[in-house]
Amino acid sequence: MLHLILFFIFAAVCIAGAINLLAQSHPINSALSLIVVMGSLAVLYLLLGAEFVAAIQIIIYAGAVMVLFIFVIMLLNAGVEEHSGKSYVAWFIGIPSVTVLVGLAVYSLVLYQEKSAPAIGPDPLLGSVQEIAHLLFGKFLLPFEVTSVLILIAIMGAVVLARRGES
Amino acid sequence: MVPLAYYLGLSAILFCLGVLGFLIKRNIITIFICIELMLNAVNLSFVAFSAYLKNLNAQVFVFFVMVVAAAEAAVGLAIIIAVFRTRETLNVDRVNLLKL
C-alpha cells in the first residue's frame, strides 16, 4: 500500500516535471525539470528494488550529465526560446502520430492488464550491488570494456569539437 | 507493490512527452534534454521488467544506456557549442543548412 502511494506520488512528480519541461520556455528551467524527473525516477527505482541503479541515476545523470547541460546553457547564455515559423510536418504529422502512440500504448496496456499479472516491488534476492557487479564483470565484461572505449572516444570527440580552431 | 503496467504506462507517457518535446521545442538544448527524457523513460521500462522477470540483465542494460547517454551528451553538447559558434543561434529552425 505504501509502495502504491509512493509510486503515485512520484509518478505524479515525474509527469509534472516532464510537462513542465515542455511548458517552460527557458532551457535552464527545462533542464531543472528534467532533474526533478530523474530524481523521481530514482525513487521509483528504489521502489523496484534497484538501489544501485537509483544511486547511479543520481550520480551520473543528475550529477554529471545534467551538470554538463546546465554548464552549456550558462556558457552559451541561452535565452528564452524564440518563436520561429511552425513546422507543418511536426504539427500535422508528428503530433497526431504521438497521440496515436499514446493511444496505442494505453490500448496495449489495457489489453495486458486483463491477463492478471503480479504486482512488482523490491525483491530481497535481487539487485544487490554484488550481483550486478558479477554480471557486469562476468557475462557483460566485453560490453563493459567497450563502453570505456566509447567514453574515451566521446571525450576526445568533445575536446576536438569544442576546441576553437588553432589559428 | 505496484502492477507492472503502471510502470510501463508511466514510461510510455514520459517517452511520448519526450517525443512531443522534440516536435514542439525550438531550442536545440531543450531538444537534447527531451532525448534524455526519452532515454530515462526507456530505463524505467528496463528496471520494471528487471523486477518483473527477476533478472538483473536489464539493470546492466540501464547501466549501458547511461554510459551511452553520457557519451552522447558530451559529444552532442560539444557539437552544440560548435554550431553556436558559427551560427550564433540555438534555434533549430535556423540551423537547417548543411553549409554556411
Add this chain to the structure above:
Amino acid sequence: MLTYIVIAAIKSLVLIHVLLGAVAYTVWLERKVVGHMQNRWGPTRVGPFGLLQPIADGVKFILKEDLTPPHVYKPLFILAPMLSVVLALTSIAIIPLGNQLPLGRWTTAFQITSSPTGTGDINIGLLVLLGVTSIAVYGIALAGWSSNNKYSLLGSLRASAQMISYELSLGLSLVGVLLLAGSLSLRQIVDNQAGRYFGVLPHWYVFPQMIAFFIYLISAYAETNRIPFDLPEAETELVAGYHTEYSAMKFAMFFMAEYANMFTVACVATLLFFGGWHGPIPQFLPPLVQAFVPLLWFALKVLVFIFVYIWVRGTLPRFRYDQLMAFGWKFLLPLAIANIIITSLIVAWLS
C-alpha cells in the same frame, strides 16, 4: 510501520537541530582558533569566550533586509541557496553516528535511515552520499548564473568545475576502503574496523589506505571550497564569488551549507578511515548511558577533523586556478587510480 516513521521523524528533528547548532558553533570555533593562530583573541564580547556570538549572528542574519537585486532570475535566485542547504543537510541522514539505542520495546540506531529493526542500514549508503554531493553543485551553479553578475557567474563556474573535478578523486579514493570492507553500507564498513592490528593498533582503514586518506582529505577540501581551494570566492579576483549578490538569510544559507558540508565530509572520513564510533568503552555504565559513549567517540573524531580544517585554513595560501585543475586531474586522479589497482591486486592476492 507508523512507529518507524514517527521515530525517524523524531530522529531527523533532533539531528537537524544538533547539526545546525554544531554548524553555528563551528563558525565560532573557527573564528576563535584562527584568531589564536594569528595572535588575536577572536570573538570575546558576546557571552563568555564569545560563546553567544553565533546566536547574535543568527539574529542579525534573520533581521537584515533581504535584498534581491534587479535583473536577477528570481526563481532560481531564491531556489539556489535553499537547494544548497537542503542538500548539505540531507547527507547527514544516512550517516550512522553510533550503535543501537535501546528504548524499551523498540531498538533504534543512531542513524536516520536505519531499518525498522534498528540493526540494518541501507546497503548503498556511500553511493547515496556521493549522489547527494554530486547534486550539491547545482546550488552553487544556479546561484552564480541567476545572479546575472559576471563575478558571480565566474565564481560559480569555477566552483562547479572544481567540485566536479575533485568529486572524481574523492569517489575513487573511497574505493580502496570499499575494496577492503567489501560493502557499501557505512555501518558495515565501520563494524569491519572494530578490533586491533596485532593487538595494538586500532583496526582502522587509515593505516592500510594511507594514500587514499590523503587523497580524500585534499579532495574534501576542494569539494567544500575551503582554503587552500577556495578560489570560487577569491575576494581579490571575484569579490565574493557566487554569493556576491546574496545577503541576509540567503547568504547565511550558503554559509550553513558550507559548514554542514564540512561536517559531512568529516563524518565520512571518520567512518571510513578512523573506525567511526569505535573506541574504548567503559563497561561499568548503565546500558542506556553506555549506548551514548560511542557517540562521544564519533563526535570527538569529527571534531578533530574540523579542527584540522580550521588549522589548514590558518596555515596555507590559496592555489592558482590552473594549478588547482592540474593538481586534481594530473596528480590526484592518477594516484587514486593507482591506489585502486594496487589495493585490488593485494585484495585479490590475499583472498
Add this chain to the structure above:
Amino acid sequence: MNSSEPNLYLWLIPLLPLIGAAINGLFGHRFSKSVVATVGLVFVAAAFAMSAWASAQLLHLPQSKIPYIEDHLPWIAAGGFHVDFSFYLDQLSMVMILVVTGVGFLIHVYSVGYMEHEGGYYRFFSYLNLFMFFMLTLVLASSYLLMFVGWEGVGLASYLLIGFFFKKDSAANAGKKAFIVNRIGDFGFLIAMFLMFQKFGSLNFSDVFAKVSRLSGESSAGILTAIALLLLLGATGKSAQIPLYVWLPDAMEGPTPVSALIHAATMVTAGVYMVARSNFIFSRAPVALAVVAVIGCVTALFAATIGMAQTDIKRVLAYSTISQLGYMFLACGVAAYSAAIFHLMTHAFFKALLFLCAGSVIHALGGEQDMRNMGGLRKKIPVTFWTMTIGTFAIAGFPPLAGFFSKDEILFQSLVSPYGTKILWAMGLITAGITSFYMFRLWFMTFFGERRKAEHGAGHDDHGHANNGDHVHESPLIMLAPLAILAFFSFTGGWVNIPKALGGGNRFDQFLAPVLNAGAAATAEHENPGLEIGLALTSVFVASIGLAIAWLFYYKRRDLPGKVTAALNGVYTLVRDKYRVDELYNWLFVQPVIKLSRNFLWQQVDVGTIDAMVNEAADSAQHISNEARRMQSGNIRSYAGWVALGAAVVVAYMIWAGLQ
C-alpha cells in the same frame, strides 16, 4: 600428393614471369634500367631452368604417368562444369615450354641491348614477362578454357607490345587491328568450346580426348567437323592464316624483339600448337583436315608471293612468317603433326634469328627499315651478317641446316600421307622456291653491293635513335650473343629428326608419337627411302634456283628487277599492294560495320533508345527528387515528425500482428 608421386612444380613455370611482370610493372618506374633488366631476365631464366628441370623429370617418368597433370585450385565449378587451375605436361607441351622459355630468354637478353635507348624500359620488360606468363599458361593448360585464358592473354600482351610506341598512330592502330582480327578467331574458339562442352560435358583435354576416341566414326563426324572448323577459325586468327592473316604484317610496328618473340617464334605458333593438341578431333574430321591443309598451303604460297615484292625488311620477314606458318598448317592438314611441331621448333630458331638480325641491322642503321636504302653492310657488321646468313640458308632449306629437315619432311608428308595430294606437294615446293628467292633477295639487298642513301630521311621511325644514318656500327655483345646461340640452333636444330632415308632415326617424330600418333598418318612406316631422297634433292634444287635468281637480280644485274616489274606492271603492283586484301576487307567488312554502327547502333539504338531511356530515368528521378526534396527541409522537427509517424505505424503493426 604422396611422396612417390613426382612433383614437377609446373605452376612455378608460368608464375615466375608473372612475378617479374608484377615487379617491373608496379615498381619498375623507380628502378634503374639495370635493375629492371635484371628482374626481367632473372625470372625468365628461372622459368627456363624450371622448364628444363621439369622436362628432364618428364623424360624419366614411365609412359603410364604421361601426360603428367598437376591439379591446383578449383577455378570454376558450376553445375556439371568443372575447370581447375591445373597444368598438363606431355612431350608436346614439353617441346613448347622449352622453345618458349629458351627463345624467350634469348630475346629478353637481346632486348636489354636493343631497347637501351628507348623510353618505357620497365614497361617493355613488364609486358614481355607478362607475355611469357600467358604463353606458358597457354601451352601448359590442361583444359581448353585455361588454354583460352593464355590465348587471350598473349593477345593482350601482343596488343600492348605492338602498340608499345603508343604515341605513333600507326602503332596504336596496328595494335587495335591485331586485337580485333584476333577477336574473330577467338569467337570461333569460344563456339568450339561451347560445342565441346555440350557434346562431351568437359573441357579438360584428358576427358575430351577420351570421349572422342570412344565415339563411333560416322555418327559424330558432323559435330567433330564443326568443332574442328571452329577451332581452325581460332587458329587462323592467332597464327595469321588466310583469311585472318592481315594483322601480322602491321604488327611489325612493334619493337623488333617483340616481332621476333611474339610474331615469329612463339605466339603465332599457338594456333599450330592448338591444332596439334586437338589432333584427336581433327583426325576424326577428314573434311576439316582437308580444309586445314588447303588453308595452310594457300597461305604459304600467297604470303610468299607478297613477300617477294616487299621492301621493308621486317615486312618481308612477316610475310615469310605467315608463309612458314602455312607450312605448319599444311603439315597438320596432312595429319603429320609431328612434322608441324618440328617445323614450329626449327622455325622458332631461325625466324627469331632472322628477326633479331634484322633488328641488329636496323639498330646499326639507326632505325632504317627500307631495304632499298641498305646495302654493303657485310663488312661493317660481320657478326650480324654471318648469323643472318645461317638463318637465311636455314629458312631456304639448304642441308644440313634446320630448315631443310623440317620443310623437307612436310613436303614429303604432303605427298605420301593418306591425306596428301600431289597438288599440295607442288604448291609447297613452289613456295619453297619463292621463299628461297625472297630471302636471298633480302640478303643480297642488305649486305651486298653499295650502300644506298635514303632519299627522304630515315623511313620508318620504329627505332628512333638520335643516330642519324651514317654511323653504321655493330651491335653490342649483349645483342650478338643471342644471335650466335640462335644461329647455332638454326644450324643444328634439325638434326634431332634426320629421316631414316638420310641415315637418321626420326627421333623427334618418335618422341612425339605418343601424343600425336592418333593422326594415323604413320609417319615412320613409309619405307620409301628412294622417294624421300628424291624429294629432298628436288627441294634443294628448287631452293638453289631461288638463290640463283636472287643472285642474278640483286647482285649481278641490278637493272633487271626494274625491267621485270615494268614488264609485269599490273601484277607487280597488285603483289606489292598485298593483293589489296586490306582494302577488300575494309570495303567488305570494316565500312559496313562502321556504317551500321554509326547510322543504326549509334544514332538509333544508343542515342535514340538507350540514352533516351537513361535520360528519361534521370529526368524523372530529378522531377521526383524535386518533389521529395521538400521533405529534406533541414528542419529537425520535421524529421522528428516523420520518425514519430514511422514509430506509430510500426507499433500499430506490431500490436495488430500480436492480436492475430
